[in-house]
Amino acid sequence: MNSVGNVILIEDDQQIRRFVKSALEGEGWKVFEAESGERGLIEARSRKPDLLVVDLGLPDMDGVEVVTEFRKWTTIPVLILSARIEEQEKILALDAGADDYLTKPFGVGELLARVRAVTRRRLQNTMASPKMCFADVEVDFIRRSVTRNGVAIHLTPIEYRLLSVLLSNIGKIMSHRRLMHEVWGPNNTESAHYLRIYMSHLRQKLEHDPAQPAHLLTETGIGYRFEL
Amino acid sequence: MLGNSETQQLKRNYLFAILICVVITMLATPLRQVLDLANIVMLFLLVVFLVALKLGRGPAIMSAILAVALFDVFFVPPRFSFTVNNAQYLITFSVMLAVGLATAHLTAKLSKHAAAAVDREQNTRRLYELARDLAGASSYDEISKALSLFVAWSGYTAKLHLLDANGEFPSLSQDIAFTTIAHMAIKQGALVNTSQLSDEGSLTLVLPLKSPHKVRGVLEANLEKYVGDVDKEMLEAVVNLVAIAVERLHYVALTQQTQLDATSERLRSSVLSSLSHDLRTPLTGLVGMADALALTTAQQSDSVHNAAIAIRDQALAMSHLLSNLLEMARLHSGKVALRKDWRLFEDVIGSAIKLLKPTLAQHPVTVTLAPDFPLVEFDDVLLERVLCNLLENAAKYSPLESPIEIREYISGECACIDVSDHGAGFPAGKTESLFHMFERGESESSTLGVGLGLAICSAIIEAHCGTIKAVNQAQGGACVTLCLPLGKPPIVNPEIEEA
Numbered sequence: 001m002n003s004v005g006n007v008i009l010i011e012d013d014q015q016i017r018r019f020v021k022s023a024l025e026g027e028g029w030k031v032f033e034a035e036s037g038e039r040g041l042i043e044a045r046s047r048k049p050d051l052l053v054v055d056l057g058l059p060d061m062d063g064v065e066v067v068t069e070f071r072k073w074t075t076i077p078v079l080i081l082s083a084r085i086e087e088q089e090k091i092l093a094l095d096a097g098a099d100d101y102l103t104k105p106f107g108v109g110e111l112l113a114r115v116r117a118v119t120r121r122r123l124q125n126t127m128a129s130p131k132m133c134f135a136d137v138e139v140d141f142i143r144r145s146v147t148r149n150g151v152a153i154h155l156t157p158i159e160y161r162l163l164s165v166l167l168s169n170i171g172k173i174m175s176h177r178r179l180m181h182e183v184w185g186p187n188n189t190e191s192a193h194y195l196r197i198y199m200s201h202l203r204q205k206l207e208h209d210p211a212q213p214a215h216l217l218t219e220t221g222i223g224y225r226f227e228l
Numbered sequence: 229m230l231g232n233s234e235t236q237q238l239k240r241n242y243l244f245a246i247l248i249c250v251v252i253t254m255l256a257t258p259l260r261q262v263l264d265l266a267n268i269v270m271l272f273l274l275v276v277f278l279v280a281l282k283l284g285r286g287p288a289i290m291s292a293i294l295a296v297a298l299f300d301v302f303f304v305p306p307r308f309s310f311t312v313n314n315a316q317y318l319i320t321f322s323v324m325l326a327v328g329l330a331t332a333h334l335t336a337k338l339s340k341h342a343a344a345a346v347d348r349e350q351n352t353r354r355l356y357e358l359a360r361d362l363a364g365a366s367s368y369d370e371i372s373k374a375l376s377l378f379v380a381w382s383g384y385t386a387k388l389h390l391l392d393a394n395g396e397f398p399s400l401s402q403d404i405a406f407t408t409i410a411h412m413a414i415k416q417g418a419l420v421n422t423s424q425l426s427d428e429g430s431l432t433l434v435l436p437l438k439s440p441h442k443v444r445g446v447l448e449a450n451l452e453k454y455v456g457d458v459d460k461e462m463l464e465a466v467v468n469l470v471a472i473a474v475e476r477l478h479y480v481a482l483t484q485q486t487q488l489d490a491t492s493e494r495l496r497s498s499v500l501s502s503l504s505h506d507l508r509t510p511l512t513g514l515v516g517m518a519d520a521l522a523l524t525t526a527q528q529s530d531s532v533h534n535a536a537i538a539i540r541d542q543a544l545a546m547s548h549l550l551s552n553l554l555e556m557a558r559l560h561s562g563k564v565a566l567r568k569d570w571r572l573f574e575d576v577i578g579s580a581i582k583l584l585k586p587t588l589a590q591h592p593v594t595v596t597l598a599p600d601f602p603l604v605e606f607d608d609v610l611l612e613r614v615l616c617n618l619l620e621n622a623a624k625y626s627p628l629e630s631p632i633e634i635r636e637y638i639s640g641e642c643a644c645i646d647v648s649d650h651g652a653g654f655p656a657g658k659t660e661s662l663f664h665m666f667e668r669g670e671s672e673s674s675t676l677g678v679g680l681g682l683a684i685c686s687a688i689i690e691a692h693c694g695t696i697k698a699v700n701q702a703q704g705g706a707c708v709t710l711c712l713p714l715g716k717p718p719i720v721n722p723e724i725e726e727a
Contacts, residue, residue, distance in 0.1 A: 013509045013513060015510065015512075015513030015517065016509065016512050018513075019513065019516035019517045019519075019520050020516065022520055023516070023520055057505055083504055087609055104508050104509075104512040105511050105512040105514075105515035105543065105544065105547050106512070106516070107516065107519040108516065108523055109519070109523075156723045156725055157723070157725065158723050191718065192569060193570040193571065193603050193717075193718060196570075196571055196572050196575060196603070197572070197603075197720055199575070200575075211574055211595030211596075211634075217578070218578055220575070220576060220579045220608045220612045221567070
């Protein structure tokens with residue numbers, strides 16, 4: 001089978017490493033294992049990886065540190081493995097540059113779906129398209145217009161900005177802070193509840209069932225994510 | 229009013245002054261031939277000065293007058309009579325009298341000042357000692373001890389009465405009248421003199437212990453007599469020192485408690501998180517490997533495939549149980565640190581439904597959102613947990629394909645969410661106890677679970693100062709209602725759009 005790329009797997013538990021490795025190998029990845037952050041960073045420098053999978057709870061260093069260190073020299077996708085209660089850690093890791101996370105325990109299907117999502121996003125980002133469609137909505141980035149079933153939808157400037165930030169990061173979790181920063185600018189004085197209100201407006205205007213959104217998703221405790 | 233001994237002392241001083249005047253007259257008489265009368269006058273003035281210095285003002289004035297009389301009678305010719313031959317002696321007498329009186333007055337004033345200075349110096353030294361003792365005091369008992377050591381000098385007694393956390397005086401539980409006075413002193417922020425309030429013999433002053441932030445109690449001082457402003461100032465200085473010491477002790481205790489709390493909180497959360505990590509890691513391996521096995525055996529024998537799926541599902545169920553147990557331990561281990569912010573219910577409703585998609589696959593969920601629902605202050609991760617538990621219960625205890633409804637609405641001062649199903653409902657009479665730990669509708673049913681779900685919900689909602697209750701609906705099915713206080717949501721300024 002042709003290799004789709006190199007992946008560095010940094011995880012201290014041998015059993016988890018074993019099944020993640022076999023799942024990824026089944027997809028054609030070449031997997032390099034590391035059981036400590038130190039070792040993982042050395043592997044990452046020598047193996048020219050296309051994906052990094054990091055456990056947040058490592059014995060020698062914090063997973064967030066690994067991500068920060070890694071992000072100093074490369075932009076390849078980073079997927080985090082973490083336990084449910086570590087919300088703050090996840091936000092730190094995402095803000096440090098991680099692309100997505102998986103909550104333990106997870107199945108093979110979930111793992112592969114996330115891996116596909118983060119690697120696909122990388123391809124999409126390289127070819128920016130002037131138009132984008134999801135469900136019955138079409139967004140034209142050149143004319144800055146949004147239509148739903150061919151009918152023009154009026155978005156306020158902030159709503160449009162929020163939508164375009166989410167659309168340019170398809171599938172990626174955007175922390176509250178990051179979204180606030182990108183929509184309201186670096187000196188924003190607004191609080192996160194503004195973000196929630198505008199997100200709610202977007203759902204009202206674009207989602208089929210705003211209470212059970214299919215695209216504009218909430219990542220509780222962390223932020224929001226747009227999913228195709 | 230002078231004491232008996234002081235009167236005696238004064239009498240003695242007068243007698244002594246007379247005696248000295250007589251003695252000097254007797255000594256000077258033989259020298260009359262040798263000395264000028266002017267020098268004899270000097271001797272008398274010296275006597276007046278010494279009397280003023282040692283015996284005080286009264287004897288000095290008396291001796292000044294006596295000296296003039298004696299000089300006139302025994303030295304100015306004609307002797308042994310008050311008559312004077314030469315009129316210029318009248319000038320000598322008046323100057324002698326004036327100098328004598330002035331000397332008496334000045335000297336007496338000087339020694340009084342000196343005595344007052346000594347007094348003040350003593351008071352300052354004692355206040356300093358009190359301050360030193362108070363600075364070293366590490367308990368309220370030591371403060372009381374330093375205080376009683378100080379007042380032992382002053383001839384009065386003093387007692388400290390401190391307020392407890394409820395604003396009561398534990399040391400005065402018996403004495404209702406005095407408690408009222410103490411509260412009055414605190415309210416007025418000034419000294420209260422109880423002799424103005426009652427006509428008991430002794431005099432009791434009550435002074436509030438005013439520290440920069442709060443009044444922490446009162447000082448009760450019992451005096452035999454009220455000597456004036458000097459004592460009052462002294463007492464106020466003492467009260468200030470004691471108040472500072474009490475305040476310091478209060479903050480020392482507070483700091484220690486905070487440190488203790490922080491340490492135990494750190495310990496608790498580190499135990500919980502390492503427990504969580506150590507138990508979850510093998511489960512993650514188990515779920516992953518069973519899942520991988522299930523995938524690879526999909527085309528092979530049914531029994532192996534089914535066993536792999538069963539292992540995976542059981543491991544997932546165990547992990548879920550573990551999460552609930554750890555969550556319960558966290559919620560019951562003391563203070564829950566809520567990450568409260570102003571949020572929308574719809575965010576957590578949507579994410580909870582999405583999280584439970586596999587569980588809810590057999591149940592259509594309908595959500596009724598209220599238009600323009602206000603922001604509510606809550607911890608989103610915890611509220612999502614509540615909704616997940618409620619939805620899970622609804623799915624577990626209602627027949628397949630029966631719908632589950634979620635509704636948000638405002639009721640009075642509360643923002644509420646209803647989660648209702650069309651199942652069998654709760655067992656009659658058990659809707660209260662269901663929220664207790666390890667309580668289940670049917671104690672040993674085949675439905676998986678240990679009865680932690682609703683207990684967690686109730687602990688989380690209680691931490692939010694909200695209420696949660698379960699009812700059976702008239703048309704059948706269970707309904708759980710959770711209500712959170714509305715509070716005052718922040719104002720959201722609408723976006724101004726340029727035309």
